[in-house]
Amino acid sequence: MLRLLLTRRWVALTLIFIALVLIMYRLGWWQFHRYQETKRNDHRISLAAHAPPVSVETLSHPGAAIPERDRYRPVTVTGRFDAADQFVVRRRTNAAGNIGFFLITPLVTQDGKAVLVNRGWVAPDNNDGAAYPAVPKTPQGVLTLTGRLQPDETSKLSRIRNVSGLPPRQYMLISSTEQAKNLTEPVLGGYVELVTTKPALGAAYQAESVAGPDSNSQSTSDAAIVGKGVHLPYAIQWWLFALLLPIGWVILFRQGLKDERESAEAAEPAEAAEVAA
CATH class of the missing domain: 1.10.287 (Helix Hairpins)
Structure with missing residues (x-):
């Protein structure tokens, strides 16, 4: 042996x-x-997602970096949508896995600050997928909305490569730092994923809702839950x-x-x- x-x-x-x-x-x-x-x-996300809503300005301010513990935290904000400065971010998928755009509309608060609001997913143009898409109407008047607070997107966080030279009002990432160069109002750090509004919006004003952290569909924040289970x-x-x-x-x-x-x-x-x- x-x-x-x-x-x-x-x-x-x-x-x-x-x-x-x-x-x-x-x-x-x-x-x-x-x-x-x-x-x-998962535990951190659950604690944040189920926390009671607070005013967005208690967690963010112009130039702020949103910490991980506040991602998905429900926040409220009151103001008017700024249709003139809204834009779309490219290569985003909805619950069905279709590639399209996220519609981002700044909301100007009553004290003169701007908050980037992700109103949801919109389909691309059938004839030219890279063209600026048909988007829902922008609500007029003062609204109070509730949504999920998110940090500014980066290529590392979203795994989406930032590309310059895109057509007007099109971007690859949702970044308050980038948009602060385009807006006259001070821009709060991070952005808000829209969940509900008061008063409620009609169908003509709604984009397809962005999935929350418990969904299987892809959202801007899936890096936090990839590999679960x-x-x-x-x-x-x-x-x-x-x-x-x-x-x-x-x-x-x-x-x-x-x-x-x-x-x-x-x-x-x-x-x-x-x-x-």
Whole structure:
């Protein structure tokens, strides 16, 4: 047994098995840590999403960076929509997975500040998908809206590459910093995903609602929930593989011993015949 184990073939094979066990063990822990991180993120998102609404100006101000703990926090804001400065962001999908645009309309508050409001998804032009799309009418008068607070989008957060040189009123990202260059009012940091308004809007004024954090459809914030429910099964899978490899090694080694024994037994009559001769 020891002689077989110390052959070059079995030394190399044993080292490969040990390396694979260690790699799979580490991969299992990596997936388990991802699972724990996802659980923490889910808990944080749940706490924020189910918190009572507060005025957006209690959590944001011009130039503010919205922290992770406030993402999805319900906020309220009162003001008038600024149709002249609204724009769309490209390459966004709705619940059905269709690619279109998000319609962003600044809301000017009663104290003269602007808040970027994502009013929802709109379909592209059937004849030219890159053209500025047909958008819902912009409500007139003072509105009080409730929505989910979101941080400014970046390429890292949204995984969307920012592109310059787009047609007028089209952008790749929702960024209060970028839009502050275009608006005369001070712009609050982050933006708001519209949920409801008072008074309620008619169908002609509504875009398709953006999915919340508990939905399976893609939204601007899906980076926070990608991989949900996946990492723990992967961790268990890697650890099972790590456990099965030593069993496989033992089976192979026992087969190797059996083959060597049979070869030795087959060689004995031949040696005896040579001696007799």
